[in-house]
Amino acid sequence: MMTIFHWHWMDVLYRTFWNVMTRAIDLAWRRWARANVAITAFATLSPEGDLAEKIAGLAGNAPQNKIEVQTLQGFEADLHASRTEIVLARLLEDLKPTLDQLGSRQTLRVLVWSGKSGEPHGLGEAVSRRWRSTSILPHAQVEVVPEVSWPGVERYVRQQRGALVLLCAQLHDAGDEAHQYSETAVGLLFEPVKSVRRPGIAPVRLFRSMPTAIESLGADLRQFGDAGAVELARFRMGWSCGLGKPEKYALTQAITDCGLALKGGANGLISLDDCIGPVGPISPWISLALVSELAGYGQGAQLIALQEGNTLRLAAAALTESSAALESPGEATRNLGAGAVLVCLSPWIALLLAVLVHPANTFVWILGGIGVAIFLAILLLFIHPLIVQTRVERDIKDAGGRLPNDAIEA
Known part of the structure; x- marks a missing residue:
């Protein structure tokens, strides 16, 4: 018994x-799904002015250009610097007010990417020289990289607990391959969320991205909303970054099946390729900067779908963290x-x-x-x-x- x-x-x-x-x-x-980094500063250069506001319908209509390859105006090379150096210097000037708030004791990792695998000669040294001449307070550890990985940036900021500056410029003087894309440039400052305690800073949170696949996109999108920090119903806009036709169709169907009503773009998805012509490899980072700008304008949480190699990823950006509490077992x-x-x-x-x-x-x-x-x-x-x-x-x-x-x- x-x-x-x-x-x-x-x-x-x-x-x-x-x-x-x-x-x-x-x-x-x-x-794990709600781990995030803060985007505390951003700067974009594109052929279309006020691009984020126009895409969201805050200032006129969104531009419509799917074919024409456009160039950046007002950035001409001279005897002292190439167009790429001049564009990157402009990005540093726009980021300087926020960078100076970090103080002179910090050393920032600065990634420079020209949108191609090859490293332009002397670009890293030129950026370091511009950093010093602009009198930006933190010290810079400049690296010119052949590519930039989305999860790599997330992982570095969280694990190293350090700030990271990303500078991307995709210009036609980078080579023949670049002529098939419209000229764009973007600068982003990523910081650990817990270190952002400065007055006047309302950082946009970039939450951990989730890998997915075409055949499971619908189920993965639901899981992304259930386990992640942003419920699906809170998403206001969706962004398609470098997706092929099969991925776009699958994402559109998944959004429909989940009952999401996103505004902007075709079928609720915004693609920069439909606005300023072919954008190319740096499309996710340009889109992320525009997302950060629109979140600051009160446009709500943003869903980002991007293609990195053969991997399709879902990411979320929002001005504040979800209020949904985590229960302890x-x-x-x-x-x-x-x-x-x-x-x-x-x-x-x-x-x-x-x-x-x-x-x-x-x-x-x-x-x-x-x-x-x-x-x-x-x-x-x-x-x-x-x-x-x-x-x-x-x-x-x-x-x-x-x-x-x-x-x-x-």
Whole structure:
């Protein structure tokens, strides 16, 4: 009877551990999905002035240009600097007020990308020289990179707990390949959210991006809204960055299936390629700067879909973090009432057996009963629950439940 009672409570313990661990995994994934960085400054240069306001309908109509390749006007090379250097210098001037607020003790990582894999000769040195001549207070560690990874930027700012400046300029003087794209440039300052405590700064939060695929885009978009910091109903605008036709069709269908009503662009999706001509590789970063600008204008949360290589990613940007609270899992209660009963009854059972079997050795039987009680206490209170917990962990892992790889960091 006692054995049945004990195994009943072990079954209760198993279900308790299962519920607690699944809730803990769900909580870890929610925290992982809501990890974010702050965009505290941005600057864009495009052939169309006030592009963000026009796209949102705040200042006239959105430009319509899907074919014509446009150039930036007013940036001419001279004997001292190329057009790329002049454009990057303009971006630094626009970012300088916010950069100076960081103080002279910081050293910022500055990534410079020209939109192509090759490194323009002397570009890094030119940016460092412009940084010093502009008298920007923080020190700069300038790197000219062949490409910029969206998750790489997110990961660096969160893990290194440091600010990062991204400067991208895609100009026709970068080579023949660049002539197929309209000229654009963008500068962005990313900071860890916890370090943004300066007055007058209302940072736009860029939340962790989520990889997805065409065949699972609908389900992934729902999960993105359920687990992420921004519920699907809060998205006001959607941005398509470098997506091919199949990806665009799949995203449009997913948005429709999820019941989202996004404004702007075709089918609720804004693509810079439809506004200023082919934008090219730096399209996601230009779009992110425009998203940050519109979020500051009170245009609500923005959904961003971007293509990086063969990977399709979903990202969210919003002015403030979601108010949805994260619930902490309860603690597993090791309810071992049966074990306690068995332990307490062991000496009495031993005494009863001694009286019935060998009354002369009653004391020895009682000592044996106490020893059995101690053994059962150790077995029931420590070993068996650990076996039950290990089984729960194995079963949950077999069912597909796991913690994110960087759950602690997130």
